[in-house]
Amino acid sequence: MKIYTKTGDNGSTSLIGGKKVSKGHLRIEAYGSIDELNSYIGLLAAYTINEKHAAFLTRQQHKLFNIGSILALEEGVDIKISLPEIQEQDVVLIENEIDTLTELLTPLKNFILPGGHREVAFCHIARCVCRRAEREVVRLNENMHINEIIIHYLNRLSDYLFVLARMMTKNLGSHEILWEK
Secondary structure, three states: OOOOOOOOOOOEEEOEOOOEEEOOOHHHHHHHHHHHHHHHHHHHHHOHHHHHHHHHHHHHHHHHHHHHHHHOEOOOOOOOOOOOOOOHHHHHHHHHHHHHHHHOOOOOOOOEEOOOOHHHHHHHHHHHHHHHHHHHHHHHHHHOOOOHHHHHHHHHHHHHHHHHHHHHHHHOOOOOEEOOO
């Protein structure tokens, strides 16, 4: 099987269900950002400093792939395969991980700037991509029904990435750059 099909050369792609849409369609933008986020999380999981967090990060990659498949499904179409779901428990697991990491950090009293260390900066980029994906899914939800648990999940995942960036800063012996007014 060849990796290229040439079917998208005209600027369109197919949703699960067969409907052709523009590659600029909001649905494609949304799951494209999910894919980009997934790649950044893969990068974070590969960092030695995140060895303790790699399994959790990889689990989130699977969840993001699930979200991408959900977003790629043509609305109102009956398909013969069952797609994975995102559930409230997925959000709760992220919240628990945030709480565990937060207990190990000093309380945050100032806004911090992204950076301080190259690996931490990539974590902040992942957080920003997650926020973009969340905004795109929110806009998509304004035009068609998207299970709102996906929005909750992305919101919480971006919070987790912020806390992970702080933990990475601590574990790298780096420093947080405090915002100066």
